[in-house]
Amino acid sequence: MSEDGIKEIEENTEKVNLESEMANDEEVDEENDDITIPELPEGKILELRLLSNWGDPNYIGLNSVEIFTSTGERAVVENITTNVTEYTGNLESLLVERIRCKDTEKMWCAKKSPENLDGQIILRLKFKESCKLALVRFWNYNASRVHAQIGVRYLEMNLDGIGIFRGELECAFSADSEFTPIMGETVLFTTSESILELIAVHDVCLINLPEEPIANTTTLELLKADHLTPYRPSTCEEKDTPNTPTISLPAPKFPAALSCPPTGYRHDVKVLHLELLTNWGMDGLIGLTGMELVDDRNQLIDESQFTVVTSDGNKEQTAKLFNGRNLTRDPQDMWLVDFDSKKPVTITITFHEIVALKAISIWNYNASFEMSYAGVKASKIYVNGKLFKNIVFRKATGFVYFDYVQDIVLDPNMTENEHSSSKSGSSPLGETSSTLDSMESNLAAFPESVNILPNIKNDLRTSNNLITPPNDTDIAKHMWLTALLPNRCARVFFVFDVQTYISKIVIYNY
Structure with missing residues (x-):
């Protein structure tokens, strides 16, 4: 190869490397361009950039958006537009106070296309008049547990072209689920108590939604003498508990x-x-x-x-x-x-x-x-x-x-919770290499078991099996099985009231 050819290759390589470095610098600058949430930003055109969803490869969407101004009232939106051409639902449905809806026709989701695969799906809301934003609340797409992955994850808000928020929204669950967010995802642009009180007067979440009592699934007969607080919610289900209606009780006296x-x-x-x-x-x-x-x-x-x-x-x-x-x-x-x-x-x-x-x-x-x-x-x-x-x-x-x-x-003779725990099971070892005794009060699992699912009752594979023998077993009723919720991991907690040494944890898989 001639010297001119070699020189041309070197120049092209240097050019490519330089362009790559510039692109990387731009990407870093963009990531580091943090947005500071302003106090009561004022403007007339609110732009929502839906940057990514919770995992669905084809669609991204929202249930509804609530916007409150510094007067406490809802902002009057003159019109709403988008840069996508293929979507389901009506754009105006995003502004309807239908926050617990599961009807896909009454939500809004856009189909990803080659034109917007980079995540630049934009919603533009034009207010009737310029106003100061005090609170914006998002209700994510929640048609079902599976379709919750359509919901928006990362989002950016611009008001009259100025960035006022960039962040992550929680993945929603089905509206009949115990895990449904009570108040959506709220972005506050003020901490003024007087303005927040004005918002509360017009907030449908505080006016119309019934309170959801915490279910008490235990009965007085199941209370154990060594439980200090008699009505403390159980973190493990009893295996032989019959089907009984869920009740809500005040703390018993x-x-x-x-x-x-x-x-x-x-x-x-x-x-x-x-x-x-x-x-x-x-x-x-x-x-x-x-x-x-x-x-x-x-x-x-x-x-x-x-x-x-x-x-x-x-x-x-x-x-x-x-x-x-x-x-x-x-x-x-x-x-x-x-x-x-x-x-x-x-x-x-x-x-x-x-x-x-x-x-x-x-x-x-x-x-x-x-x-x-x-x-x-x-x-x-x-x-x-x-x-x-x-x-x-x-x-x-x-x-x-x-x-x-x-x-x-307060009993000085009582050992305070020297407990830890036993996927068919687990066995922690203490400082002296002896297996720590465990009680249900030391164990918490979330989700507790497959019994949280609507159509499953009294499945024996509850979390207390993690700390009760046998561990090396192939019998399902001695194991633990739980539901894997969208974009959530199952969690097992071992909780101690005093500092406890753990040298090793032995896990028996399902």
Whole structure:
């Protein structure tokens, strides 16, 4: 080959490499071009760019979009257009208050085509007049569990050509599912309480939707004496439970005559004092979701029998500690105060009469994964003015797949939860290489089993099989089987009330 030919090849190679580097730089710049959510952005044309879905190869779609302005009212949309030519449903149906609809004709989805395979499916909403956006809520496509994958995953919003949001929407589930999101996916452009109160007046979610009670699938006969909180939701189903209608009950108040016999140990308490020393890393805040006090008969001590004072002096905040709403992610139901590591936050509980206190049940701060770092970590517990013990509180998870309660037992002779667990099963080994004993209170699975599916009842392959022998078996009733939900992984949690050493976990697959 001539020198001119070699030189031409080298020049072409250098050109290709340069173009490749420029393309990569542009891609990085685009990824790093973060959008800061503005306060009450104002404009007339809202552009929604649907960048990707949850896995469907052919379609992408939405159920509906709700838009509220700074006046609290819904924005008046003059017209809505799209750049795609092939779609099902009516574009105007996106603006109808039909948030729990499963009819595909009343939702909207576009077919991906060679022209928009890059994800540039655009919806343009033109308002009747320029307005300030306060809240936008998306209800994702949810015709069925399978078709939920059509729903939008990554989305970008531009108002009059200026980016105001880029992020991920949750995958929706069928509207008759227990996993249906209650409030859709909300993007807030304000934190003004006055504006949010105005929105609440016009918000169909808060006006028309009935409250969905938490199902209580246990009965009083199934309560075990060693469960500290009598009405705590079970994280494992009983195998032989007959078909019974689902009921919703308030926390039962048991008279003394029906209580369990007192345990051998009792701790007579007049004043219970907690010093909260550190949190899990959040700067300037510390909090709890809730507390419960349990007597020597394993019964809850009613809040009428004591008074609570916290160092911040806010009685309204303090009341949230004992409001009974502990399995929640709603920050309005949680106790959160300012925190300075040099000055511990205190909670003082004074009983009107001396009580036999057996245990304290704690739910750590759980508003979200990020805010769970505001939960209490290190604490000192004083009983009648004397230091009882130093406690490390377990960090909350940021979700409510299981009851994340932590029981602090006051009996010094009682081993606090030295438990871990046993796909037909699992067997964790402790620090001394002996198998840790496990109880159902240490285990939580989500989804719990195939019994969550509409047409399956009393399947024996429930999660408690994970910790009960035999493990090395081919008999299905001794195994665990659960449903695999769209875009979700099955989870198994082993939860301890004290720090526990685990050296090895042995897993027996299905």
